[in-house]
Amino acid sequence: MTDLLRLRKDIETEAKHLGFQHVGVASAFPAPHYKDFCEWIENNYHGTMGYLAREDTLAKRGDPQLILEGCQRILSLAFPYSPPQSGLSPAPRGVGRISTYATTADYHQILWEKLAKLEAFIRQQVDGPCKLISYVDTGPVLERSFAAQSGIGSAGKNSNLIIQGYGSYFFLAEILTDLPLPVDPPFTRDLCGTCQRCVDACPTNCILPNRTIDASRCISYLTIEHKGIIQDELKALMGTWLFGCDVCQIICPHNSQQLPADQAVGERVLPEMLELEPLFALDDHSFKTKFGQTPLARAKRDGILRNAAIILGNQRCASALPALKNALESESDPGLQDACRWAIHQIEAS
Template identity: 40%
Template structure:
């Protein structure tokens, strides 16, 4: 029987072969440090009207409540930085939503990785997560040595920046565990805090989600408060401001995922084109995109808010 170090090495090797840029492994146990942080974040109302964040409090902190006899958490990152960007003089969407919805693409890769692990080790019970379940993905990535959390609360890597998705595999087998990432390479830099037009970035790597442009343009189903007028800097779905100004993102390299490429018409749309968008055009440009989360009516609402 191979030792745990060998298993972990082979899993990381396979993860990279599958397209994941980074892979770290940590022991599945209670996230003690995160418990008070999450409790305070919710008490302060930083989740706004995202009431689902109040659910499954215990499961968010303990993967053993998500999978019986969980022993290991594999944390992975997947690059989405695009080769080409939208023009500056148009309404913008976050780069992660340029192409097809990442949930489906990465979930498929996690299934393949689980199959590889079963062939390597034998019978394994596991659950795969891609930003759609009560898992504190950045905490696990940090604990698994993948990177550190910046002042904008996003996970950062020295040689890659922050334009990547995070995903997890929770397994009921022991593996060799990586050391947590403890260094903070943001130093005294406050570029993300200074650039946020809605003052959503607070001290101590905390985001007031109820003030974030992404919250208003994606999560909020009500009318956008008039107090936010002229603060969105032309973002109609999501926001990349705090990432665009981050010095570490000068190391971002274009992804090689064919399915993340946008519909050709995305880059030719002017502000006027967006203001006159029809549901038919919406369905064509965003056929399999995460932008569909906000639905046609939601995107129209956002565009109207920007143009008034």
Template identity: 35%
Template sequence: MFGPVESAAVTLQQDAEARGFLAAWAPVDLPPSVVDRYRAWIADRRQAGMGQLARNVEVRLAPRSRLAWARSVLVLAAPHRFPDPGPPPGGVRIGRVGRIFWMREQDYIQRRVQPHLDELKEICHRLGGRCRDYVEQGPLSFRSYGAGAGLGWIGRNGMLLHPEWGSYMTLAVLLTDFEVEAAPEHPFRCGRCRRCLDRCPTGALLGDGTLDANRCISYWTTQHLDLIPPEVWDGLGSWLFGCDECQEVCPWTPEAERFWEGYEPEPELAHPDLSDFLTLPIHMFAQKYAQSAFERAGRPRMARNALIVLGNTRDSAYLPLIRMGCEDPSPLVRATASWAAVRVGGRQEAERLLRDPEPLVCNEARRALEFS
């Protein structure tokens, strides 16, 4: 027999599972080993330029320091290993995009995930509980809670791995005041496999379930705000936004599947036309990519990334498009274009940028010419 609190927790979990989530409970207090590991990671500055990960560490590692009533976490996982919709016709579609960005973020979260969370919060209240929800980017250690709930284990790629869904999961949590027992720890099932470590082009994976964001392709293409150092370019390869290398090679990665009937990834997000980021006016860019991760990053940063992909081809056929980057209003884009131009044989374009009014652009053009 369950007591009233245990019964309420079971009911809430069952309602979440009925909506298509994987759901499991974890205590709100993280194990000391997790806390120590995160503090050491921050002390080693492995978070790169993501300063938010080093702020409010006490809240991230101990939510009860802010929400004293919290006792447990209902971890919810939704798969996002969507099938590849294939590229639309036309355009320059040579940049790769991480699968999680194949959908419009606000549309996916606000229309597909958040309504379920709102209803689950109402159910929690009717059951006599208090709760608060977070999705993906809240100040919590989502993957650690997923492991603490027994949903999987932290793999060598630093991802939460589920034995059926792999690591392609969008995570959300409900903090509640229900008392729950800690779930049995899921066994570590990576064994001797090192595919993710061997596949990572930049050596960002440290082998202990953590990564060095200073080397991570996803960090550079989605989080870094400024010029991407040329010495990083080769490792980025054709990745335009995000990176799935360590997930694609993982033996636990399942076949592509659909989640929530009627929702499909968008071809224009999975295989974007790189010329959009160098030719579209800002208002047209914002309109076409509204509510997507591309809009969140902004046109200049997407143009920066596109130029790196084009430059990495070493193909002079892309010089006309790179030339447009050399004339872009953004100094960030022009500075990046100087390196891309030199890489595809366009020294003259870089030489013209030596007279640019922005010191950043002049300096990068000079460096690119000297390096070549």
């Protein structure tokens, strides 16, 4: 028979060998903070991320047994990524900023391969069959809540999972299993206390009082997930963010201890600061050639150009007027057209 206590320790050793810095095990039920998640959906804070509100994924988030029959435990794993090299100051004129997590090769693929290795290791150690399903980001699992339940860290007011002594620049991944591994005690300490720096610094004021955010106003959502037109009120608050946003993490005192640069999840594929005008010269094909293998591919060419136009408008960048006017005439995407029109107006009215 498999010695489960021993197995738990061996999994942690192997996971750390693969680069996961923190490992914890939680019972698969009840799903922690599921009620908070459902209320969040009812309030439409998910914006246009319809996959979060779908009946099937909603049910799975509440009951991991609907993902893996007989699921007993969720093993949470945290993998560090490099903190941003730039501080809070906006990007210089004509330049946009990329969130630090997106400057390296796509973490989904890299961590997926590591999880496959960890799964193979677990199967080798177990006498007899066992069920395992791994996810990183894309599965219907309350990743932050289970990570907190497994003792890894605690949700900060900005809703990011903070690991005491290490900060929040971590990706989360998990393995669902029918193995009744011993569980770890949950992390119950509040790591924020009276601090509310992130609440005050959030450019769109989207941090809610219950450790969640109104994602429909979050710059990360607007620049990555939201397709189409962005409200004018929010355009002006997006500042110089081209893809993602790190403000609420940069400001967080738990992130002031810099992790070593070699913690990067993969090779660096993009700079943190990107020239904007040359983006307007890219057609679909050249956009895919240049950015197809980078996280920017998720927002697609139209989304990135829309974001670039908004930044140029926010920067009142007069030299970009010809590129913006040309795009307004030649592009058909409504979100991009609207952003160009808005940016031209901002520049010409200044």
